[in-house]
Amino acid sequence: MSVLSDDPPREPRATSAPEAVTEAENEQAVEEEEEEEPAFPEPETLEYSGVGDSVVEIDLHDDARIATLSHGGASNFTVRTLTSGGDNSDMLANVIGAYEGRVLYNAGEREEAAALEISADGSWEITLEPLSTAVSWGEDEDEFVGAGDEVVQLAWTPEGITALSMTHDGAGNFAIWSYTSTDRDLLVNEIGAYEGQVSLAAGTLLLAVTANGNWTFTR
Incomplete structure (x- = not known):
């Protein structure tokens, strides 16, 4: 299993007896083989914002992503991911005062992230983005x-x-x-x-x- 992706291995394709193919089909097959798969999956970007202490449910996912975080307050700002059972998973931020940064999370074998627990004394914004960003x-x-x-x-x-x-x-x-x-x-x-x-x-x-x-x- 990949550290950065929990995709299961692909099943082998069923085989059949060879059939005659046209030149155009051969060219199409070559073009498809030359197309490179993206290095990372492209899940939908998720955006959340609020003020002060909050628990925000998010779309359930267990794939690795990048969290872009910002905080406009003057006191402690912490952000944790929670599993569907309410257990703490990743600590995304633990700083004092205003903050802007990008952190990696879910980059390992963990339970699916189901919510964010935020401690803040000011406004905050959180964007969960694909690794390609x-x-x-x-x-x-x-x-x-x-x-x-x-x-x-x-x-x-x-x-x-x-x-x-x-x-x-x-x-x-x-x-x-x-x-x-x-x-x-x-x-x-x-x-x-x-x-x-x-x-x-x-x-x-x-x-x-x-x-x-x-x-x-x-x-």
């Missing part, structure tokens, strides 16, 4: 620069030994999770400013960043 690190770009919580999709494929240099100038937690289609790895988990180099697993698709300052990735 992650910001892209271009194939021709050696460096990627960002700030705060973010989800980065690699437009290039790490192979062999790939060294990744990282910096962070914030005072809070700096954590990086990397995701392949089958596994995840905690690359960095430090408090405050950071500068170092880590190895990136072959086939990495996404980097989920937790930060409260500016950060850079260099390959």
